[in-house]
Each structure stands twice: as structure tokens, then as C-alpha cells.
Amino acid sequence: xxxxxxxxxxxxxxxxxxxxxxxxxxxxxxxxxxxxxxxxxxxxxxxxxxxxxxxxxxxxxxxxxxxxxxxxxxx
Numbered sequence: 001x002x003x004x005x006x007x008x009x010x011x012x013x014x015x016x017x018x019x020x021x022x023x024x025x026x027x028x029x030x031x032x033x034x035x036x037x038x039x040x041x042x043x044x045x046x047x048x049x050x051x052x053x054x055x056x057x058x059x060x061x062x063x064x065x066x067x068x069x070x071x072x073x074x075x
Contacts, residue, residue: 002075009068016061023054 002072005068005072005075009065009072012061012065012068016058016065019054019057019061023058024051
């Protein structure tokens with residue numbers, strides 16, 4: 001049981017890192033100060049975009065990782 005939980009923990013940690021690295025950065029840095037930023041229809045409605053899918057995957061893998069850590073320590 002503990003071995004399976006350890007494997008789940010390692011897999012979820014690796015997948016969590018990959019999903020986090022795939023996400024685009026949210027800040028524009030100094031470019032936003034010079035050019036200004038405008039909100040478009042696309043930027044306001046990100047419910048069905050790749051970014052929202054990656055955010056949901058991040059939350060899922062984080063929950064799996066934390067759950068496996070708690071279960072391993074409880075055993």
C-alpha cells in the first residue's frame with residue numbers, strides 16, 4: 001500500500017512540475033508599463049482555453065500530491 005502511494009506521489013509531483021512549467025507567465029514585466037495593456041474579449045473569457053485547462057490540471061495534481069503525502073504520513 002505504501003509503495004503504491006509513493007509511486008502516486010512521485011508521479012503527481014513530476015506531472016505537477018510539468019503542468020506548472022507549461023503555463024504562460026501572467027506578468028508582462030516592463031513591457032506593460034511602456035505599451036500599456038488592453039483587455040480583449042479573448043483575455044476576459046478564458047474559461048475554455050488552454051490556460052484554464054492547465055490551471056485545472058495544476059489544482060488536480062496538487063490535490064493528489066497533498067493527499068498522497070497525508071496518507072503516507074498517516075500509515
